[in-house]
Amino acid sequence: MRARPEQLYSPRAIGFADGVRLRFAALALFAACAAPTPLPAPEPRLEAACDALFTRALADNAAIGTLGSLLDAAPKRLSGSQGYDDAVAWSLQRMRAMGLANVRAEPVTVPVWERGVETAALVGDSAPLRVAALGGSVGTGAAGIEAEVVEVRSFEQLAALGEAAKGKIVFFNRPMPRALRRTGSAYGEAVPQRSNGAVEAGKAGGVAALVRSMTTAIDGHPHTGAMSYADGVPQVPAAAIATADAERLSAALQRGPVRVRLTLTCASRGEGPGANVVGELPGSERPDEVVVVGGHLDAWDLGRGAHDDGAGCVHALEAVRLLQATGLRPKRTVRVVLFANEENGLRGAKAYADAHRDEAARHLAAIESDAGGFTPLGFTCSLRDAAAEAVRRRLLPLQDFGAGAFLPGAGSGGADLGPLLALGVPCFGLVVDGQKYFDYHHTAIDDLAAVHERELALGAAAVAFAAFALADG
Amino acid sequence: MRARPEQLYSPRAIGFADGVRLRFAALALFAACAAPTPLPAPEPRLEAACDALFTRALADNAAIGTLGSLLDAAPKRLSGSQGYDDAVAWSLQRMRAMGLANVRAEPVTVPVWERGVETAALVGDSAPLRVAALGGSVGTGAAGIEAEVVEVRSFEQLAALGEAAKGKIVFFNRPMPRALRRTGSAYGEAVPQRSNGAVEAGKAGGVAALVRSMTTAIDGHPHTGAMSYADGVPQVPAAAIATADAERLSAALQRGPVRVRLTLTCASRGEGPGANVVGELPGSERPDEVVVVGGHLDAWDLGRGAHDDGAGCVHALEAVRLLQATGLRPKRTVRVVLFANEENGLRGAKAYADAHRDEAARHLAAIESDAGGFTPLGFTCSLRDAAAEAVRRRLLPLQDFGAGAFLPGAGSGGADLGPLLALGVPCFGLVVDGQKYFDYHHTAIDDLAAVHERELALGAAAVAFAAFALADG
Numbered sequence: 001m002r003a004r005p006e007q008l009y010s011p012r013a014i015g016f017a018d019g020v021r022l023r024f025a026a027l028a029l030f031a032a033c034a035a036p037t038p039l040p041a042p043e044p045r046l047e048a049a050c051d052a053l054f055t056r057a058l059a060d061n062a063a064i065g066t067l068g069s070l071l072d073a074a075p076k077r078l079s080g081s082q083g084y085d086d087a088v089a090w091s092l093q094r095m096r097a098m099g100l101a102n103v104r105a106e107p108v109t110v111p112v113w114e115r116g117v118e119t120a121a122l123v124g125d126s127a128p129l130r131v132a133a134l135g136g137s138v139g140t141g142a143a144g145i146e147a148e149v150v151e152v153r154s155f156e157q158l159a160a161l162g163e164a165a166k167g168k169i170v171f172f173n174r175p176m177p178r179a180l181r182r183t184g185s186a187y188g189e190a191v192p193q194r195s196n197g198a199v200e201a202g203k204a205g206g207v208a209a210l211v212r213s214m215t216t217a218i219d220g221h222p223h224t225g226a227m228s229y230a231d232g233v234p235q236v237p238a239a240a241i242a243t244a245d246a247e248r249l250s251a252a253l254q255r256g257p258v259r260v261r262l263t264l265t266c267a268s269r270g271e272g273p274g275a276n277v278v279g280e281l282p283g284s285e286r287p288d289e290v291v292v293v294g295g296h297l298d299a300w301d302l303g304r305g306a307h308d309d310g311a312g313c314v315h316a317l318e319a320v321r322l323l324q325a326t327g328l329r330p331k332r333t334v335r336v337v338l339f340a341n342e343e344n345g346l347r348g349a350k351a352y353a354d355a356h357r358d359e360a361a362r363h364l365a366a367i368e369s370d371a372g373g374f375t376p377l378g379f380t381c382s383l384r385d386a387a388a389e390a391v392r393r394r395l396l397p398l399q400d401f402g403a404g405a406f407l408p409g410a411g412s413g414g415a416d417l418g419p420l421l422a423l424g425v426p427c428f429g430l431v432v433d434g435q436k437y438f439d440y441h442h443t444a445i446d447d448l449a450a451v452h453e454r455e456l457a458l459g460a461a462a463v464a465f466a467a468f469a470l471a472d473g
Numbered sequence: 474m475r476a477r478p479e480q481l482y483s484p485r486a487i488g489f490a491d492g493v494r495l496r497f498a499a500l501a502l503f504a505a506c507a508a509p510t511p512l513p514a515p516e517p518r519l520e521a522a523c524d525a526l527f528t529r530a531l532a533d534n535a536a537i538g539t540l541g542s543l544l545d546a547a548p549k550r551l552s553g554s555q556g557y558d559d560a561v562a563w564s565l566q567r568m569r570a571m572g573l574a575n576v577r578a579e580p581v582t583v584p585v586w587e588r589g590v591e592t593a594a595l596v597g598d599s600a601p602l603r604v605a606a607l608g609g610s611v612g613t614g615a616a617g618i619e620a621e622v623v624e625v626r627s628f629e630q631l632a633a634l635g636e637a638a639k640g641k642i643v644f645f646n647r648p649m650p651r652a653l654r655r656t657g658s659a660y661g662e663a664v665p666q667r668s669n670g671a672v673e674a675g676k677a678g679g680v681a682a683l684v685r686s687m688t689t690a691i692d693g694h695p696h697t698g699a700m701s702y703a704d705g706v707p708q709v710p711a712a713a714i715a716t717a718d719a720e721r722l723s724a725a726l727q728r729g730p731v732r733v734r735l736t737l738t739c740a741s742r743g744e745g746p747g748a749n750v751v752g753e754l755p756g757s758e759r760p761d762e763v764v765v766v767g768g769h770l771d772a773w774d775l776g777r778g779a780h781d782d783g784a785g786c787v788h789a790l791e792a793v794r795l796l797q798a799t800g801l802r803p804k805r806t807v808r809v810v811l812f813a814n815e816e817n818g819l820r821g822a823k824a825y826a827d828a829h830r831d832e833a834a835r836h837l838a839a840i841e842s843d844a845g846g847f848t849p850l851g852f853t854c855s856l857r858d859a860a861a862e863a864v865r866r867r868l869l870p871l872q873d874f875g876a877g878a879f880l881p882g883a884g885s886g887g888a889d890l891g892p893l894l895a896l897g898v899p900c901f902g903l904v905v906d907g908q909k910y911f912d913y914h915h916t917a918i919d920d921l922a923a924v925h926e927r928e929l930a931l932g933a934a935a936v937a938f939a940a941f942a943l944a945d946g
Contacts, residue, residue, distance in 0.1 A: 059652035179532035181874055181931070216927065375848075375906050377875070401654055402850070402906075433848050433875075433906060435927040454689065454908040458654070 050397035080112030100279030116265030144263030166205035296342030303446035311373030318460035330471035353419030368414025378405025523870035553585030573752035589738030617736030639678035769815030784846030791933035803944035826892030841887030851878025
C-alpha cells in the first residue's frame with residue numbers, strides 16, 4: 001500500500017521516532033501559530049506600475065542597444081581621456097534625444113593617468129606573465145626592472161620577512177576566497193593587497209608590487225584597479241597579474257628563487273577636466289524634490305566597461321525611458337546622474353555632493369547601479385528600522401519579479417553615493433546576481449558580449465520601479 | 474536645514490498630503506501590527522548542514538570538472554546512439570569511483586532516430602536558412618523538396634487558410650513572448666507549434682513544417698526538440714529554423730511569394746537498448762527509504778547538452794559527493810537516478826516508475842534538476858498546504874544562500890518525475906535563474922563554455938541540501 005503525499009510527511013513518515021511524537025505535535029502547533037503573517041498587500045497602483053515597467057523593459061529590449069551605443073561611441077572612458085569626453089558627449093546627446101530637462105555637464109576636475117607598455121616575464125622563460133599596471137601606478141622606466149620575487153599572502157607575512165623583501169618584487173598572492181557566496185565579500189577580503197600593496201612593498205624596501213588579480217576564476221586576464229601611495233613611503237610600480245600566471249609564478253617559486261623582468265611605462269599626468277552628466281524627468285507635482293538614479297560613466301581602460309559601469313549608466317537612462325514609455329510620471333523629479341571618476345578618485349561623486357549641497361534635503365533618495373548588468377535581486381538601503389520599513393513596503397511589488405531582496409543598513413549603495421549619504425540622503429544600491437561579476441571586472445573582457453539583454457533589461461526595470469516608488473510616494 | 478533620513482520618510486516628506494496624514498498614521502499602525510512575523514528558526518542542525526554544503530561546493534569547485542568529464546566522454550548522448558552508451562559507461566564508472574552502493578544500469582527500450590543532412594534555402598537566394606530537423610521527423614528524401622511557403626502564427630490561422638496551405642511548406646513563426654519574465658512560461662506558450670506543427674501542417678495538406686526556434690534571442694542557431702505525428706494524418710518533415718532566418722524568411726514573404734528548398738535525411742530506426750543509471754548513498758538508519766535525486770542523461774544531439782541536462786546529472790552526482798565530503802550521511806538513502814530518453818520519449822522515466830512501483834511508498838521524495846546549470850533560486854514542490862509547509866520549513870536555510878524560493882503545487886519538478894508523481898511520490902524541481910536558458914536549449918552552443926563554474930556548484934549545493942533535508946527528517 002502506498003502512502004499518499006500528506007501521509008509521507010506525517011510525523012511517522014518524516015521519521016520522528018514514536019517517542020518524540022508529542023514534541024513534533026507541539027512543534028506543528030507552534031508553527032501554525034507562528035506561520036508567517038502575509039505582508040500587507042502592496043498598493044495596487046504600485047503593483048500595476050511594477051508590472052508595466054518589467055513587461056515593457058522585456059518587450060522593448062532597448063537596454064542592450066543603448067549599452068552597445070555607449071560602448072561604440074566611447075569604448076575607453078578612463079577619467080581625463082578623450083574617451084571620457086566622448087562618453088560625456090554621447091550622454092548629453094542621448095539625454096536630449098530622450099527629451100530630458102535640464103540636461104547639462106557639471107564640471108569635475110579629475111586625475112589623469114595613462115597606461116603604457118606593460119610586460120613581464122620570468123627571467124629565462126619565454127612565456128610572458130600577463131600583467132596590467134594598477135591605476136595610478138608609477139612606471140618602471142622604459143628599460144624596466146629585474147629583480148628576485150618574494151611571495152606573500154598577507155601584509156603580516158610581508159612584515160615578518162623584515163630585510164628579506166629588500167630589493168625584491170613583492171608578489172601578493174592571496175586569492176579571493178572562492179567559498180564565499182557573495183563575490184563582493186570575497187573581493188573585499190582580498191582587495192587591500194591591490195589598494196595598499198604598493199605602500200606595503202615600498203615600506204618593506206621592495207622595488208615593485210605584483211598583485212594576484214581580483215577574481216576567483218583561474219584565467220589569463222589581468223584585472224586592473226585603483227591603488228594608492230602614502231606620504232613618506234617610496235613609490236614603487238604596481239601591477240596586477242592574471243590568476244593563471246600567479247599560479248605559475250607561485251609554482252616556480254616553490255622550486256627555487258625566481259627573477260622577474262617587469263616593464264611598465266604608465267604615468268600620472270596631473271589633473272584635467274571631466275564632468276558629471278545630469279538630466280531630469282521633472283516631477284509632476286513637486287519638481288524641486290529629487291530622486292537620483294545613477295551609475296558611473298568612467299571605466300577602467302582595459303575593456304569597454306560593459307558591466308562596470310556601462311550597465312549602471314544604461315540602467316539609469318533606461319529607467320527614465322521606461323517611465324516615459326509607460327506614462328508613469330512620478331510626482332517628484334527623477335534625476336539621472338552619470339558620475340565621473342568613480343574608478344580612480346571619486347571626484348565626480350564629491351563634485352556632485354558639493355554642487356548640490358544646498359538642495360540635499362530635497363533629495364528624497366539616491367539609487368546607484370554599480371554591480372553589473374546581471375539579473376536583479378533587490379536593493380540595499382542605507383536606512384534602518386521604521387524608515388527602512390516604510391520603503392520596504394513600497395518596494396514589495398519587486399518580489400513578484402525576483403527582485404524583492406531588501407537589505408536595510410547596507411551602506412551607501414555605491415561608491416558614488418557616499419558623499420550624498422554623508423549629507424543625509426537615503427541611499428540605495430541595486431543588488432544583482434554577482435557570481436560572474438569578477439570574471440569581467442576591470443579586464444579586457446568586460447565587453448558587450450558579457451552582458452545578457454534580458455538580464456540588463458530586468459535591472460533597468462528594477463531601477464525604474466524603485467525610482468517611481470520613491471519619487472511618487 | 475537638512476532633514477535626517479528618518480524625517481524624509483515621515484508622512485510629510487513621503488508626500489502624503491496633510492489631509493491624509495491620519496490615514497498614513499493608521500496605515501503605519503497596521504503595518505506595525507501586521508509586520509511579518511519571523512519564520513520559525515530553522516533547526517540549527519539543518520542550518521549548519523546547508524552552510525557546510527554551500528561552502529564546500531564553492532571551495533572544491535568540483536562540479537564543473539565533472540561536467541567537463543561527462544561532455545568529453547559522451548559529447549552526443551541522444552537515446553539509442555553509441556554516445557548514449559558512452560554516457561552510461563561514464564556514469565557507472567563515476568558512481569563506482571565515488572563508492573556508491575548498488576550501482577547499476579537499469580534497462581530501458583528507447584526509440585532510435587538519426588539526424589542526417591539538413592539544409593534549406595530560399596530559391597534564388599544564395600544564403601542558406603539555418604535549420605535543424607525536429608527529433609522524430611521523417612526525412613524529405615535525399616533529393617529534398619521545394620515548395621512555396623505560407624507563414625502562420627497560430628493553428629487557428631492555419632485552419633483559416635483552408636485549401637491555401639495545400640502543397641506548401643507551413644512556416645510557424647509565432648515568437649516566444651519575450652515580455653514574460655519566466656522564460657519557461659514563454660516556452661510553454663510557443664512550443665505547441667514545434668510539438669504539433671507537423672500534425673497541423675499534415676492536416677492542412679502541407680508538405681513540410683518549418684518552425685521558428687524556441688528562443689527570445691535573435692540569432693543563427695536552430696533549436697531542435699521533440700515533435701510528434703498523429704494516427705491518420707500524413708507525416709510531413711519538420712525542422713526548426715534559426716530566429717534570425719525566420720525573420721529573414723518572414724520579411725521575404727512580406728515582399729511576395731517565396732519558395733524554399735528543404736532537404737532532411739533524418740530517419741527513425743525503430744527501437745534499441747538504453748538504460749537508466751542508478752547508484753546510492755545508503756541511509757544510516759532507514760536504508761530502505763529513498764530520496765531520488767536525478768537529471769536526464771540523454772541530450773539532443775546538436776550540442777553537448779551541457780545545460781540540458783548535463784548540469785542536472787552533475788547536480789545529482791555532485792550533491793551526493795558533497796554529502797560524502799561533508800560527512801552528512803542522511804538517515805535515509807539518497808538514490809541518484811540518471812534517466813534515459815527524456816528528450817524524445819520519456820521511456821527512462823516510465824521504466825524507472827515501472828521497475829520501482831513496489832517501493833514507491835518508500836520513496837519519500839524525488840528531486841530533479843532539468844532547468845540548466847544557472848544560479849539556483851529554490852524548488853518547486855508537488856505538495857500543497859500542510860504537507861508543503863512542513864517541507865518548506867525544512868528548506869528554510871536555503872534562504873540565506875539565495876535559493877529560498879519555494880513553489881508548492883507547481884507540478885512534477887521535471888518531466889522525468891511525472892510517472893513517480895502519478896504513484897504519489899512528492900516531487901521537487903530545482904528552480905534556477907533562467908534568463909539565458911533558451912539561448913542554449915537544444916542547440917549546438919549548449920556546451921561547457923555556457924556553464925559557469927560557480928553557478929553550477931551552487932546548484933549542486935542546493936540539490937544536496939534539499940536531499941539531506943528530506944532524507945534526514
